[in-house]
Amino acid sequence: MAENHTAGEGGRPTFNVVDHVSWTVPDLDAALAFYRDVLGATELYRMGPLDAADLPVGDDGRDWMASHVGVSGARLTLVMLKLSDNLNFQLVQYDKPSDRRQDVPRNCDRGGHHLAFKVDDVEAAAAWLAQHGCTPLEVIEIAEGPLAGKKNLYIQDPFGHQLELVD
Template sequence: MAIPGLKKPDHIGFTVPNLDLAIAFFRDHFEFELAYEFGPFAADDNWMADHLNVNPRAEITKIAVMNAKGINLEIFEYADTVDRNQTAPNNADIGGHHLAFYVEDMTAAVTYLKQQGIEVLGEPTVMTEGPTEGESWVYFMAPWGMQLELVSYPNGKAYARHSSVALFDPR
């Protein structure tokens, strides 16, 4: 049984070292829109630990919420007031993650990233067999070290021919 009243994902939240840089990155390269910002936020008791699973003395400097064309981004910037990990996890780390963006033309998108000085990890991988046959993908890095991905599958993916489950399709 699922959570009563469950609908769809609302937002993806993540922490960055510089909120203004993150807002500009997503605005300038993805055309995401800033809806609002708020903060700072901290507590003198255990609220931060009890509700956010962070050090009780952690301080959120500011939070920004952006419209990311189909889902919202909730982006946090914490003050350096307590010990915390200063590097983004990689895919092999527990909690490793990435955001993936669908593009119609992989070659044009990768060319754009490189022209903008954005680090692209290798060349696009083209899937020629298995459930993801028909998809191409490539990882790239946000300026603060967060992993991002471009994906493209203009003719769909092979899994759809055999599965009764239809995945969200941004095309």
């Protein structure tokens, strides 16, 4: 696909497609196994470990990780997955810095997020995921409005991230 660099209204650049979504996980190999074996993702490539201590410092004195990922002194490894035909999904494990947070934001917290999957059968998908370490909430049955007759379900992956199943 040819790239379109034509500026839009007011000089806004054209944003063509979403390239990928990225989540930080506590154990890259375990997360890779879950998303590959349980959800059917395909590994595209792996990079790292990349350590700020091994990369050149910029002219401004900041280390490479501070200049490029916004985390000084970082050490990370990443895997890019093809999660579906329309989504590449990157998993990243940071081993440094030591003061990195380990809690996952709730849906209502700043930075809160979830990844929604369209499925044929919400209950069947939830049962499959529950058998593989996920924690389901209760099914939302929509009786009225533009989504009447639909079902949704929030379910937590084994690493604390929220997923949503939508029929």
